[in-house]
Amino acid sequence: MNKKGDDVFFEQSIFLILNLVFFLILMLFVVRASSGAFVTEQFYAKQVGLMIDASNPGTKISIDITDAAEIAKKNQKPFQNIFAFKDNGVYVSLSNSRIYSFRYFSDVSVETSYRTELDGKNKEKIFLDIYLRDRNE
Numbered sequence: 001m002n003k004k005g006d007d008v009f010f011e012q013s014i015f016l017i018l019n020l021v022f023f024l025i026l027m028l029f030v031v032r033a034s035s036g037a038f039v040t041e042q043f044y045a046k047q048v049g050l051m052i053d054a055s056n057p058g059t060k061i062s063i064d065i066t067d068a069a070e071i072a073k074k075n076q077k078p079f080q081n082i083f084a085f086k087d088n089g090v091y092v093s094l095s096n097s098r099i100y101s102f103r104y105f106s107d108v109s110v111e112t113s114y115r116t117e118l119d120g121k122n123k124e125k126i127f128l129d130i131y132l133r134d135r136n137e
Contacts, residue, residue, distance in 0.1 A: 037071050041100035044068055045092040048083070048130070049102040052090070057108050057134040062127050068094060069126045079126055085110040109133040 044065065051061050069079035075095040084091040084099075088107075093099040111131040116124050 037075065037094040038098075038100075040068055040071055041092045041094050041098075044083075045090045045100050045102035048092075049090045049104040052104045052108065052110065052130070052132065053106050055106070055108075055132055057132050059132045061130040061132070063130070064125055065128045066125045068092075080114055083112060083128060085112065085130075106132070107135050109135045 044063075048061075048063065051063075055061065065079070065082065068082055072079055072082050072094045077094065077096060082092060082094060084093075088105070089101050089103045091099050091101045109132070111133065113129045113131075115127050115129060117127065119125050
């Protein structure tokens, strides 16, 4: 038997399988990132967290989340469940499969509400209102 030939075939098979696994993982990442949900989750979590850190208790922050709500709607997630605030973290989820979180340092209590308005073109816009309260109140 040709032992050297068997070794080359085995090595080439392993190489081919590892390459296929690598490219499948790469394609999965590209598909998820291209949907817009991944980048939008990061954007909103970081922006909201940084705004909370830069604000004082008693501040009201209002954010237009219409584009995030549209992505969530495509993924069959209600816009009321996009944002969560707990343990000094902002949690954003635009699909049912993942959540992106960003921690903030301010020691404040966060209360939220959602509201809708019509813009000049009679298109509905969705806003997230964030109220920052002193944690001791």
